[in-house]
Amino acid sequence: xxxxxxxAVEIQxxxxxxxxxxxxxxxxxxxxxxxPRTTKDVDLTLLTGFGGEEKYVDxxxxxYEPRRPDARGFALTNRVLVLRGKxxxxxxxxxxxxxxxxxxxxxAIDLEVYPGVCLRFCSPEDLIxxxxxxxxxxxxxxxxxxxxxxxxxxxxxxxxxNQLGALxxxxxxxxxxxxxxxxxxxxxxxxE
Numbered sequence: 716x717x718x719x720x721x722x723a724v725e726i727q728x729x730x731x732x733x734x735x736x737x738x739x740x741x742x743x744x745x746x747x748x749x750x751p752r753t754t755k756d757v758d759l760t761l762l763t764g765f766g767g768e769e770k771y772v773d774x775x776x777x778x779y780e781p782r783r784p785d786a787r788g789f790a791l792t793n794r795v796l797v798l799r800g801k802x803x804x805x806x807x808x809x810x811x812x813x814x815x816x817x818x819x820x821x822x823a824i825d826l827e828v829y830p831g832v833c834l835r836f837c838s839p840e841d842l843i844x845x846x847x848x849x850x851x852x853x854x855x856x857x858x859x860x861x862x863x864x865x866x867x868x869x870x871x872x873x874x875x876x877n878q879l880g881a882l883x884x885x886x887x888x889x890x891x892x893x894x895x896x897x898x899x900x901x902x903x904x905x906x907e
Contacts, residue, residue, distance in 0.1 A: 718802045718804060719743060719754065719755075719757065719804060720743075720828055720829055720832065720834075721802075722757050722800045722802060722804050722806070723739060723743060723757045723828075723834050724832060724834070725800070726757055726759065726800075726806060727739075727834060727835060729778065730759075730761065733774070735761055735762070735771070736761070736762040736817075736820050736821075737759050737760060737761045737762065737820060737823075737835065738759065738760055738819060738820045738823035738835045738836060738837045738841075739757065739758065739759050739823075739834055739835060739836050739837065740758045740759060740760055740809070740819075740837050740841075740842065740845055741754065741756070741757070741758025741759075741807070742754025742756070742758065743757055743758065743834075743836075744758075744836045744837055744842055745842065745846075745857045745860070745861065747826060747828065747836060748836070748839040748842050748861045748864065748865060749842070749857050749858075749860035749861035749863075749864055750857075750860035750863075750864065752857075755804060755805060756804055756805030756806060756807055757800075757804065757805070757806050757807070758807045758808075758809070759806075759807075759808055759809070760808075760809045760811040760816050760819065760820060760837070761808050761809070761810060761811060762811045762812070762816065762817055762820050763810045763811060763812060764812050765812045768790070768791055768794075768810050769791065771810065772787055772790045772791060772796055772810075773787070775796055775798060775808065776796075776798075779798040779799065779800065779806060780798060780799045781797065781798055781799070782797040782798060782799050782805060783797060786798070790808075790810065794809060794810040794812075795807060795808065795809055795810070796808040796810065813882075815844070815878050815881070815882060818841075818878070819837050819838070819841040819844075819845075820837075822837070822838045822840075822841060823835045823836060823837055823838065823841075824836055824837075824838060839861055839865045839870060840870055840871050840874055840875050840878075841878075842857070842861055843858050843861055843862070843870070843875055843879075843895075844875055844878050844879045844882070846858045846861070847879055847891050847894070847895050848879060848882050848883065848886070848891065850888065850891055855894070855898075858895065858898060859898055859902070862898055862899065862902045863902050867899050867902045867903040868903055872899065875895075876892065876895075879891065879892060879895065880892060
């Protein structure tokens with residue numbers, strides 16, 4: 716088992732022992748749903764809700780080293796806690812509270828990533844939504860590869876468009892939906 720998977724297993728156990736709702740997102744999940752690529756951290760969404768995030772942040776900080784001196788304040792302001800595992804690999808924890816995040820966690824799938832080792836991954840649809848919403852070049856590459864690998868015609872596009880549509884309205888970047896529609900159209904292949 717590689718260091719990244721070992722860290723993810725450790726983090727998953729940490730969350731499960733506390734009864735916390737979560738799912739993995741980011742590069743580790745892209746390796747499964749999209750195209751394998753190098754990643755140096757483990758990303759997850761932890762459902763904290765709005766208000767009371769301190770208890771989650773403080774619990775993490777009691778067990779893991781922060782990657783920045785103001786990690787607690789940064790997390791409470793920006794809703795992302797950045798930590799480091801014992802191996803030195805990064806841990807990025809999104810403090811989830813939006814209905815979309817709650818739904819993504821509820822839809823998460825336990826997948827075997829190594830013989831006898833299951834991790835709770837967000838669905839490919841939720842990965843596409845998160846990556847498109849982030850709207851960075853690497854994220855669009857991840858979206859494209861996820862569409863190709865999963866097959867454009869097998870994804871739940873109604874769900875993707877409904878969820879992403881609400882999010883891009885908040886961000887005031889409707890062009891994200893246009894870009895996603897073009898990718899979908901480009902990679903939509905008839906079922907053989």
